[in-house]
Amino acid sequence: MTLPVDLAVIRVETDEIMHQLGCSLAQLLSAGNLVLLTGPLGAGKTTLSRGIGEGLGVISNVSSPTFVIARTHKRSDSAVPLVHVDAYRLGSAAEFDDLDIDLPRSIVLVEWGRGFTDGLCDSWVDIEIERDHTGASETRMVRILGFGPRFADAALQAGFRQLEAVGGVA
Numbered sequence: 745m746t747l748p749v750d751l752a753v754i755r756v757e758t759d760e761i762m763h764q765l766g767c768s769l770a771q772l773l774s775a776g777n778l779v780l781l782t783g784p785l786g787a788g789k790t791t792l793s794r795g796i797g798e799g800l801g802v803i804s805n806v807s808s809p810t811f812v813i814a815r816t817h818k819r820s821d822s823a824v825p826l827v828h829v830d831a832y833r834l835g836s837a838a839e840f841d842d843l844d845i846d847l848p849r850s851i852v853l854v855e856w857g858r859g860f861t862d863g864l865c866d867s868w869v870d871i872e873i874e875r876d877h878t879g880a881s882e883t884r885m886v887r888i889l890g891f892g893p894r895f896a897d898a899a900l901q902a903g904f905r906q907l908e909a910v911g912g913v914a
Contacts (some may be wrong), residue, residue: 748841748870748889749896751904754911756873756884762788765886765910766795772846772903773800773851775824778865780857781875789855789882792871793828803827808913814843825850833857867892886911 747889756762773779773796781789790808797806802817806828812835815827827850834840840860845852847865854861861868876882888904895901 746866746891748891750900750908751869751888751890751895751901752886754886754888754908755913756788756886756911758882759788759791761911762884762886763795763798765907766797767796767799768797768889768910770796772900772907775851776848776859776865777851778847778868779851780861780868780870781853781873782853782858782871783884784875787873787875789873792854792873792886793855793886797826797828798822800826800851811831813866823904827852829854830856831860836860837862847859854880865892867894 754765756765769792779796781792783789788909790806795818796805801820801822803820804817806817806826808830814827814829817828819825827845829840829843829845829852831840831854837860858870868891871889872887874885874887874890888907890901
């Protein structure tokens with residue numbers, strides 16, 4: 745079992761800040777990166793994904809792939825695509841594997857991905873988005889964890905910690 749590296753905890757007050765967080769996070773991603781997005785409905789997973797897409801320069805609009813399950817987005821300045829997956833309707837890790845995603849040559853975002861991607865790569869990012877369930881606030885808490893040898897790199901860890909400036913440290 746790979747122990748996580750706590751990369752950042754960010755307070756996000758608005759959808760615009762969540763989008764900007766995604767734009768900034770995109771600068772830390774490269775081919776072979778797997779990013780799991782977890783949180784309840786309406787937490788901001790797709791808003792964060794849109795920001796990542798914008799930050800990566802994708803050509804098309806990033807929207808929730810709930811009904812198509814996976815959508816590949818070409819980028820304007822790179823041959824490395826963004827693959828956006830919604831695993832909500834998948835029943836098993838085998839169904840995820842059946843999507844035949846080229847993980848080493850793509851940046852892959854998986855909403856609802858915990859448990860579906862285990863063992864697919866040795867390093868990944870897990871982003872948990874929590875929101876106020878009472879409806880009294882739109883504030884989200886975003887916790888970013890890194891797993892695997894890639895996140896032993898101190899410079900990369902510092903890059904993630906700089907994301908805290910986008911929203912605010914929790």
